[in-house]
Amino acid sequence: MSRWSARGHLVGGYGLPVLALLLFLAFSLALPDTFPTRDNVSAILSNQAIPALLALGATVPIATGRFDLSLGYGLGLAHVVVLLLIVDTATPWPLACLAVIAGGGLAGAVNGFIVEFARIDSFIATLGTGSIMYALTGWLTGGGRIMPGPQGLPSSFTALYDAEFLGLPLPAFYVLAATAVLWVVLERLPFGRYLYVIGSNSRAAAVLGIPTRRYSVAAFATSGLFTGGCGVLLAAQQQIGNPSVGLDYLLPAFVGALLGSTTVTPGRANAPGTLVAVAVLAVGLAGIGQLGADFWATPLFNGATLLVAVGLAGYAARRRLRVRPTADGPSSPADGPPRPPVHQPPAHP
Structure with missing residues (x-):
């Protein structure tokens, strides 16, 4: 790896965590009495927990090259159903x-069945199911x-969000x-690894014997589990x-998931990167709010x-494809799952 390639890898892999630290330092200098305090840090951790979990849920379908736009609608439905069960039906x-x-x-x-078996684009399919959830x-x-x-509500239920552990919000x-x-x-x-192979090349995944439809449905189901858990919180x-x-959480979730694919492991969706991206958003929004910005500053x-x-994610993906070794050559763990070997036809004598 050349010196410039190594520097580019370092910037792509660790630039966003450094940006989060720089933002925190900048707002701490601008707001020394309110921003670098334990109460403010606790408030940021507490307020951004649901967007972070929702972004982690969005990360899984993105790993397969699909998008789940029903997250915000599902979040609204889930939290309403929880309260209906507890309040109206006295369910424990x-x-x-x-x-x-x-x-x-x-x-x-x-959602996964509609996308994979009805062959409807994930944007359209999940937007349609999300609208149905909103209507419901x-x-x-x-x-x-x-x-x-x-x-x-039962105090043990509200403690799921309000409680603290080791001095930090649960x-x-x-x-x-x-x-x-x-x-x-x-x-x-x-x-x-199968999800990443599907996201890289679904046809090649099928050639390798990976049941692409089954894993894609599982990815959407995992996203739904995260959405249900966020609804409870x-x-x-x-x-x-x-x-x-719930609609207020849709955009931050996708920003975190897509921005997270540009760091830690640039070029593909990954959980640590999503967490770092949410941290950048959390620090930025908290600082903007404390500086007294108008209501339109957040959107x-x-x-x-x-x-x-989106721009950085596309650039990182293209750059990763340019620097990826050939299919028959060696590959490093950072390159992700290997692609199937390319067999050239024999040359005629």
Whole structure:
């Protein structure tokens, strides 16, 4: 590897974590009394836990080259159903949470079946199912909010979001645990490597004998499980059911997942990269908010970052293809799963 290639790899792999640190230092210097405080850090970790988990869920289908646009709609439906089960039917909250998480996985599997077996583009398919979820949310709530009774929600349920562990918000540990598990699954287990092969070249994956449809459906189901879990946390945080709140989380989730594919392992979706990207967004949004920016600054920041993320993700993917060794040559672990060997026809004498 040349000196310039090595420098480019370092910038691509570690530039975003350095940017997160620089942003934190810049806002700490600009707001020394409020930004570099324990309360502010705890607030950032707590407020960004749900977007981080949703972004991790979006990462899995992106690894296969698919996109799940139903995440925000599913989040809204999941948190409403949790509250309906607890408030209206007096279902024990652990059972209600398990039911919603399982339902999220089922909804994700339905998305996968529509994409893979009906042969509908993932953008269109998941946008359609998301609209159906949004309609179902409106039907269940009648367009209004779900309010708990005078006794409120069980304290053990709200503690899922409000509790602390080792002096930090408990949701932050959910994010760290989910990132670690997803890293192991994607980087160290055959399941994740198959997803990357499918995302790189689905036809080659089929030639290798990988059941591409089955793994793609599993990727969408995993995304649905994350969405259901985020719905549970959102219900514990909000403690009321708002049928439209989930849409606010869709754009940050995709920004985090796409921007994360440009770092740590540039050129492909990966869990640590998603976590770093969410950290950049969290620090940036917190700093902008404390500087007194207008309400439109947040969607402007998210939209501009999404455009940058898509551009950088495409550049990283193209660069990775340019520097990838030939199919018959050696490859390094950083290059991801090997492609199938290319057999040239014998030359005629």
